[in-house]
Amino acid sequence: MTALLRRTVDLFAMLAGVILLIIVLVTVTNTGAFILDRIAGFFGANVAGLPGYEDFVQLAISGAALMFFPFCQANRGHVAVELFMQQLPKSVQTAADKAWLTLTALVGAFLVYWMVFGMMEARDDGAVTAVLGWPVWPFYAPGIVAMALWALVAVAQLFGDLSDA
Template identity: 40%
Template sequence: MARAVILLDRVAALWALAGGGLLLGVVALTMANVATVAADRVAGLFGASVSAISGYEELVGLLVGAGAFMLLPYCQLRRGHVVVDLVLRRARPRIRHAVDRTCAGLFALAAALLAVMLARGAIEGAEDGIASRVLALPDWPFQVPAVVSLALWALVAARLSLGPPPPADA
């Protein structure tokens, strides 16, 4: 059991790193697009033009959507979500722990439900051939990381609701 917990924690951390890498790719893409716009301004002085990256906005939207979801399991593991503890601040540690576990269980249920619904939507989108307008990229491949992220988030939240708290350096 302890090995499974350690493995789950590591998978969540590696998945978040992959999501961060994806978001860094979006930053690089944005920098490249800004450079093309600047180059177009300079080229305009000489009667020439430089095209911006075609479909940039679509690609950024699809990649940010996937990358942001990839951060959620690790955020849950590290208890990085917003907590309003005005009421529980003075409660006994046992009560706070029970509330934390209950909330983690509710997060697990919500994330699992969202994973199922998003998976169904991705399958339906693939069957219907839904694609982006400019680049004609199918939407469903960009939803796969979100489905995996939600499933992983559900597992991490379930682990926190049922098992011991994560180590301080997880």
């Protein structure tokens, strides 16, 4: 795998981690507002939660979750049946690995293709979030890039050293 692709995958995973951290901070803030609202209720007051909290979390997690796929693939962190595969001859292990890498690359490309159409449809339909009214289509972009990176990592592994991590 090339160093540039590796750095891009690492950067993408770090960005996804930052997004998850922001989601956690927003969730903690919203939970704190809920608790403060319960306490304030005893005094006849109220504390509002964050408007559109659910909209933000839904959009942010939809991209962040997919942004970890390339990193996972690059580190061979996917599910594998090691106990079974270790008993097979090396040639069978290599053939199975190449078959799964090919399938992974095809699935990533398939998802990119259909996610682009989904993004264009969301844009053309003017789909917006329920509370904040944010357009939904831009939030497809991180997922599309992530799926393309996932496919690229699988292709790099397919044509490179199968043991690279």
